Amino acid sequence: MIEATGLTKRYGATVAVDNLSFEVKPGRVTGFLGPNGAGKSTTMRMILGLDTPTSGQVTIDGQRYRDLHQPLTKVGALLDAKWVHPNRSARAHLAWMAASNKLPKDSVDKALEMVGLTAVANKRAGAFSLGMSQRLGIAGALLGDPEVLLFDEPVNGLDPEGIVWIRTFMHRLADEGRTVLVSSHLLSEMALTAEDLVVIGRGKLIAQSTTQEFVDRASGTTVKVRTPQLDQLAGVLHQQQLVTRIEDVENEGKVLFVEGDLTTDQIGETAAAHGIVLHELTLQRGSLEQAFMQMTGDSVEYHAHDEIAAVTQLDAPSGAEVAAGPKEDN
Amino acid sequence: MSVITVERIKLFSTRSPWWCMIVAAVLTVGFAALTTGFLKGADEQQATIFITQPGAQLSQMVMMVMAALAVTTEYRFGTIRTSFQAVPQRAALLLGKTAVVAFLSGVIGLIASFGAWGVGSLFASNADLSINTGAEWRLLAGQGLVFAISAVIAVAVGILIRQSAGAIAILILWPLLVENLVNLIPKVGDDLARWAPFANGSSFLNQGQDFGLAGAGAGGSDFALSPWWALLYFAGWAAALMAIALFSASKRDA
Ligand SMILES: Nc1ncnc2c1ncn2[C@@H]1O[C@H](COP(=O)(O)OP(=O)(O)OP(=O)(O)O)[C@@H](O)[C@H]1O
């Protein structure tokens, strides 16, 4: 388990990570999502003790990385596939890593085998393609058979085959009970890879939830309702603080659209309670990327109002209330 | 000591350290051949051990470049981060690197000095080049110590500067230029020069040598300390720089 509390990193005037708190649980793939420059890599460097936080701390099973004994057996990481000496062979690269943590002799061959680099193990790493470098990086991460794994944008620049390979790999690692944290700036990618999400924008936490919850909320669902008692239903829903909009849809006449994150159940029950007849009740979902942009864009907007808390707190019991918050301000 | 193994694997798994070591050894031996190979008659008989060693300082430079590169290439290629990730006790890891690099430099220093002496003995076979005074032993065997200590300084500078060109420029300009130019400063210049670190490294080697053909002042004459104190002083500089470098590496972001 990785636990960050109040993690903050400043580089001169730039606040790369801003009072970030989150948890990454074992046995699941957790996506670390944020647009470019959000502070994902900086956070990962702090997890690994490479950069020192300006304030706050991050621990792995309660221990700071720098206090770990033979850390490769506990935490494996691939932050940048290019962090290899180009004139060193893949085998030599893994060999010094193995020696540093007194790993068994066969660990290098096993890791090479696992990522399918055995055939090119003695070639210089500088001649590797991006996909091969990425595999070498993953071999390095897996070398010590660690419980915790960090991958920074591992699918960047990979072809579809490579992407599927990595995705499958992550799931296998999580299924084995490991803690897996994978960063990405693509929600669509994370929706396929991760079960949990930690979402950041401009160094601040935007959301921590399951991917499903986030996608449901992020994609700004709209419920489409057709009913002969349009005005009556709209009135009742207004009383429930819901935003509605009536539109003329071709061939369907007047249709009621209810905005915000809510379930069709809620509307159906409300209608029944007031004896309103429904002809159609459909959940409509926006595009993921668009929604993600909107959410991370929001985070910027909300900095100004200092109302980030309203957006960030996702442990609130019902998603509906939380999402209603930012919408009202729009 | 796993950090020693780590740094040994790192150093020997790329080619450039090998080249530096070969060049360093060949330079000193080659210069010895040049300075002794063309001596005739009376000149040849006057040859001393000292004149077999003119290439040593150049070889020492080459080894310092290798030592600095052993650190700066790690920063350049980002492997320093992988290294600190594998061994978060940064000072321990960097000391391991220092030990490996300094040991190798020392060995090359010995190969260079004794190799040069051997070649000199071969070419100037009519001269008495046998090693029989303490000073002569100090000149040849001491080269190993001076090479090792200067490698420590080079690693420290590499850690502090992190960048190849800058580190190498400092390491070459400092002993060759800065330590000689301070002489020109009025009043304090002479003292500064006598107390400069690399000057004391040379002073350790050169005191009490028979400069022979090279002329009386060839190895310097204005020494601040006796040979072994001079060496200790030189080593003190290396230790101080290394301490600062290790402190800095532990504090700064990798
Ligand atoms: N060493 C550094 N010195 C100065 N600024 C830095 C440093 N590292 C990161 N930053 C700044 O901190 C911010 C966060 O950068 P970071 O690389 O962590 O973002 P990221 O989420 O990984 O982005 P990307 O998706 O592009 O990889 C950026 O504004 C970046 O310019």
Ligand SMILES: [Mg+2]
């Ligand atoms: Mg990044």
